[in-house]
Amino acid sequence: xxxxxxxxxxxAGEAVTASDGAGRWRRCLFADGARLEAVGDIAVVARPTPPxxxxxxxxKGERPEWTVQKLAEAGVDxxxxxxxxxxxxxxxxxxxxxxxxxxxxxxxxxxxxxxxVWLPVVEEVQPFASVAAPDAAVAQQxxxxxxxxxxxxxxxxxxxxxxxxxxxxxxxxxxGPTVLRSETAAMAAGVLLCGLRAGVIGNVT
Amino acid sequence: xxxxxxxxxxxAGEAVTASDGAGRWRRCLFADGARLEAVGDIAVVARPTPPxxxxxxxxKGERPEWTVQKLAEAGVDxxxxxxxxxxxxxxxxxxxxxxxxxxxxxxxxxxxxxxxVWLPVVEEVQPFASVAAPDAAVAQQxxxxxxxxxxxxxxxxxxxxxxxxxxxxxxxxxxGPTVLRSETAAMAAGVLLCGLRAGVIGNVT
Numbered sequence: 001x002x003x004x005x006x007x008x009x010x011x012a013g014e015a016v017t018a019s020d021g022a023g024r025w026r027r028c029l030f031a032d033g034a035r036l037e038a039v040g041d042i043a044v045v046a047r048p049t050p051p052x053x054x055x056x057x058x059x060k061g062e063r064p065e066w067t068v069q070k071l072a073e074a075g076v077d078x079x080x081x082x083x084x085x086x087x088x089x090x091x092x093x094x095x096x097x098x099x100x101x102x103x104x105x106x107x108x109x110x111x112x113x114x115x116x117v118w119l120p121v122v123e124e125v126q127p128f129a130s131v132a133a134p135d136a137a138v139a140q141q142x143x144x145x146x147x148x149x150x151x152x153x154x155x156x157x158x159x160x161x162x163x164x165x166x167x168x169x170x171x172x173x174x175x176g177p178t179v180l181r182s183e184t185a186a187m188a189a190g191v192l193l194c195g196l197r198a199g200v201i202g203n204v205t
Numbered sequence: 206x207x208x209x210x211x212x213x214x215x216x217a218g219e220a221v222t223a224s225d226g227a228g229r230w231r232r233c234l235f236a237d238g239a240r241l242e243a244v245g246d247i248a249v250v251a252r253p254t255p256p257x258x259x260x261x262x263x264x265k266g267e268r269p270e271w272t273v274q275k276l277a278e279a280g281v282d283x284x285x286x287x288x289x290x291x292x293x294x295x296x297x298x299x300x301x302x303x304x305x306x307x308x309x310x311x312x313x314x315x316x317x318x319x320x321x322v323w324l325p326v327v328e329e330v331q332p333f334a335s336v337a338a339p340d341a342a343v344a345q346q347x348x349x350x351x352x353x354x355x356x357x358x359x360x361x362x363x364x365x366x367x368x369x370x371x372x373x374x375x376x377x378x379x380x381g382p383t384v385l386r387s388e389t390a391a392m393a394a395g396v397l398l399c400g401l402r403a404g405v406i407g408n409v410t
Contacts, residue, residue, distance in 0.1 A: 048382070074393070075383045114384045145405050176396060177253070177403035178280045179319045187389075188279070188396045191381060192406060198382035200350050201397060202407040 004030055021111070021119035023047060045117050048075070050151045052193040055080035055131045056186040057157035058089040063183045068103045072110035072120045074190035075198075078152075079107060079120055084128040086159035096125050128154070128165055136170055139185050143172030145204045146192045153189040158182050209235055226316070226324035228252060250322050253280070255356045257398040260285035260336045261391040262362035263294040268388045273308045277315035277325045279395035280403075283357075284312060284325055289333040291364035301330050333359070333370055341375055344390050348377030350409045351397045358394040363387050 004010050012033040019025040023045045031037040054076050056067050064081060071079050081103065083090065091099050104122045111119050137143070137150040138161060146153065150171055158181070166172075175188040195201040209215050217238040224230040228250045236242040259281050261272050269286060276284050286308065288295065296304050309327045316324050342348070342355040343366060351358065355376055363386070371377075380393040400406040 070389055070392075073383060073385050073389050074381060113386070116383060174405055176279060176400050176405055178278060178321060178399070180278050181318070184275055184278050184392075187275075187392060188400075191393045191396050192400065194383070195381050195393075195397065196406070199409055200379055200381055201401070202409045204404055204407045205410075 001034065004036075005033065017115070019117040021108075021117070023117055025117045047077075047118055048197055050148055050197070051077040052148075052190075052197060053078035053080065053152040054186055054189045054193070055082040055126075055136075055152070055154045057082050057084050057087045057155065057182060058091060058125065059157070059182050060089055064099070064103060065106050067183045067186045068106050068122060069110045070187040071190040072107040072116075073114045074187070075114075075116065075194040076190045077118070077120055078123065079103075080123045080131055081125045082128060082131050082154065083125060084156055085162040085165055087157045088159075091125055100124055132168055132170055137173040138166070138170050139175050139189060140166075140172045141174055141179060143174040146173045146175065146189070146196065147203055148193070148196050151193060151197075153193065155182060155186040155189055206239065209241075210238065222320075224322040226313075226322070228322055230322045252282075252323055253402055255353055255402070256282040257353075257395075257402060258283035258285065258357040259391055259394045259398070260287040260331075260341075260357070260359045262287050262289050262292045262360065262387060263296060263330065264362070264387050265294055269304070269308060270311050272388045272391045273311050273327060274315045275392040276395040277312040277321075278319045279392070280319075280321065280399040281395045282323070282325055283328065284308075285328045285336055286330045287333060287336050287359065288330060289361055290367040290370055292362045293364075296330055305329055337373055337375055342378045343371070343375050344380050344394060345371075345377045346379055346384060348379040351378045351380065351394070351401065352408055353398070353401050356398060356402075358398065360387060360391040360394055 010030045014030045016028045016030055017025055018028045024042050026038055026042045027040040028036040028038050054071055107120050107122050136152040139153055139155045175185050215235040219235045221233045221235055222230055223233045229247050231243055231247045232245040233241040233243050259276055312325050312327050341357040344358055344360045380390050
């Protein structure tokens with residue numbers, strides 16, 4: 001109500017779309033300036049398939065928030081803050097909980113602003129070994145083109161992956177022709193996977 | 206020399222790749238800690254074709270710098286800061302020159318960091334009417350998939366394009382399935398055009 005009345009400054013009677021963040025939405029009116037009145041039926045939007053996910057190695061300063069904002073905007077379903085052998089930044093204990101709570105708040109706001117009816121999940125910080133799932137691929141120059149056959153891309157820190165991490169044998173995907181900063185690579189992974197899923201771009205033939 | 210010695214902290218004898226930013230590069234050694242000694246031949250890299258370009262409506266705060274950094278990293282050749290009917294931010298006179306000089310410095314640093322041998326061009330701030338070239342397309346939800354047939358994408362401000370701008374009849378391209386912030390859309394345009402050009406992604410069939 002504070003957001004509608006004070007931030008968006010809606011007038012009484014203006015239309016609002018309300019969503020539960022799990023695929024349902026409904027048209028409402030900002031009734032008398034103090035409450036929402038539901039009008040029309042509840043619409044249900046199926047979750048896009050396959051689910052796409054990006055894990056990103058922790059970076060300094062505000063870059064993790066920035067990364068999560070952009071991934072949520074792009075439409076990534078699952079976002080995983082990650083530590084790896086060459087990750088310099090560490091979030092532990094109290095700090096980790098606070099930072100992850102902050103990232104969840106950023107993801108929620110970004111998904112709402114980009115008018116999505118499915119909220120992305122932001123997971124707890126996890127080490128590379130726990131994140132390296134069978135459907136995952138690691139981002140690195142010279143890899144294969146990204147594809148929905150591997151809808152989960154892991155983006156390493158500025159220092160890259162170490163040999164032991166690469167020795168795990170996950171497929172390697174490339175995100176473009178240039179060397180990208182860590183946070184730019186994460187964003188590119190989200191744009192490419194969501195673009196492939198939506199049919200905005202295609203696979204290389 | 207300051208950058209090599211004080212920022213990168215190279216030791217005497219370390220290898221450096223030097224480029225003129227116009228396609229030529231050469232291996233050098235950081236000789237006695239105070240100068241570069243050229244070793245090996247001059248290599249020439251052809252400019253990627255077609256040239257890709259992104260124009261972006263001015264945004265507040267540090268977002269134009271951020272946008273230029275990401276576009277340069279992605280490999281965009283020409284970056285155009287733009288004003289449009291609904292652009293709130295204005296850069297005029299002295300401020301415009303200072304800001305464009307700053308953007309050029311950001312682009313140069315980003316292209317070097319991503320190890321590119323062609324530096325992007327950052328143009329002066331121009332109004333939409335001057336930017337709307339025959340090979341350009343405007344970014345908007347519901348448009349066609351991006352393609353190299355239109356290697357120049359114009360990204361509007363948060364408020365979108367006005368009717369007169371759309372009435373110009375430029376083709377409309379979509380950058381993904383969600384509504385993106387202005388700076389995110391610019392970045393997505395760069396990633397998609399450079400990815401298409403490099404054969405990392407393909408056109409929708």
